Amino acid sequence: MNYFKQILRFAKPYKGYAVLNIISNIFYALFGTLAMVSLFPMLNVLFGKSKRIDSKPIWEGFSGLKDYGEDYLNYFVTQKANEGNDDVLIFMIVLIISLFLLKNIFNYLAMYFITFLRNGTLKDIRNELYDKITDLPLSYFSEKRKGDIMARISTDVLEIQHSFLSILELIVREPLMILFTITAMLLISVKLTLFVFIFIPISGFLISLVGKSLKRKSDKVQKEQGEFLSIIEETLGGLKIIKGFNSENIFSRKFRESTTRFFNFSNTLLNRKNLAGPTSEFLGISVIAILLWYGGQMVLQEESLDPSLFIAYMALAYNILTPAKAISKASYSVKKGNAAAERVLEILNTVSPLKDKPNAIIIKEFASTIELKNVYFKYENDYVLKDFSITVEKGKTIALVGQSGSGKSTISNLVTRFYDVNKGSITIDGQDIRDLTKHSLRELMGLVTQDSILFNDSVKNNILLGKENASDEEVIEALKIANAWEFVKDLPKGINTNIGDSGNKLSGGQKQRLSIARAVLKNPPIMILDEATSALDTESEQLVQVALENMMKNRTSIVIAHRLSTIKNAHTIIVMRKGKIVEQGKHQELLDKKGVYSKLVKMQSIQ
16 A cells, blocks of 8 residues: 555646546435435335325434335335326336436546546556656666666556556445445345445455456566567667678567566466456355245245335345445456565665755856866776876866766766766866756757767757757758768758657668767867767768867867877877776877877777
């Protein structure tokens, strides 16, 4: 129930619909009970057993409620009978039809109002989940599979709607139907109703035995669903490699193994769940059968119960079966929904280690320096950076070079605060970046990565991520600076051309130039280039390099370079090895030293 309480907070904005649902359910339960009770005077009329009462009964308090109700019905029938027997029968039929009609009208209204609550709650859970996913640090997703995250935001949330939120319908309606029905049953026969109460706990206990393992089995189903969604996501992302290495059978086998496990888990879960309906119905009918025997004794031998009342009583007893069956099914749904809620709330309740401090400062401009002081950092066990210190002055270009794994890209991850340092500090104009809001910090920065991350949208909308309200003229100007306008103007719809999933309708160089145009449009004071040209051919590299030089004019830039030809003009080149600085200086100075940098240059055959 702890999960249920946490999920309920999403329903609070829609409490107006909950109130209307409760009111509708009250009338549904009331008219449902009255519809069954109305069978009694109808049967009396049919069997000609109505007592003639010509004077209106007098109310003598709740203790005489049963006699008052029976006498009033007989008085009513007597009054109608005086007007003609045919009228009595027609009136009773109209009364029964009207009561059932009102019951169903209020049933529809109850479902109508709960629909807004259920779908609104579903929407808000998904929205908060999405916001949480975008807020959590990159480190969180390095431990999770994308398919599993997708399963949680889609199928698990849907399961919550089908399970937990369906309980909201049952909390009022079914208990009220049972309450009103049992009240009517008690008024007809206290002895017979107490007999029923002996068997209800036994039935409840037997039903509960069936559902004990549902949460565990449901958890397996949902985890396996995340597993095969991950395989689908990986297959779509790596289709070129799968086909290139003729590995279709390997991935097909992995997928089939996952869907077979899902098949087996689902069968076990659904068969256990499907047992709920027949079990509750059989137990209900068993209670009805025992009632027929015991009530029949009261009618035939003891003659303590009127036959018409007994038939009406049996109709009321059967009227309990439907809500009781719904409640037993709901208990299974709650167990299944528990597993889904646990998976969803695991994400929602995760506290981001990069959360802004309560008194975080909003930084509005970059004035003088970025400084990394004695920085230590590790992703898992071993330190990637050890006692690392550099100062980047405003307007200067700092280049970081070194072998793969030397910690170059880690610097860009730390400066943009995708991760926090383990020891030491990073400051901008003397302010520790951990004391700043992440949003204001990243507003000062433009990022161009080795992998050109583009989205399945138009050229224009991809560029507008840099500045949402920019005009077409500004977009085109940014494209020109990035050397991208030359190919964009020839696209079928110009800047409004869709570039496909991950920009796959474009070449590598074209994608990279769009990434640069996006950073140019943002026009930040600090630019971080993480191996922006390493994946390009020579011609594309030259075009992109010109674009980068255009962009870096009068900016502070941190350039992580694999191809050393791109950083000859940097103000300072920092050579890294195993997380430490081994050399630093200008291009020619480092060449003259004939040290590590000189060897790297010779390996790439550039002087």
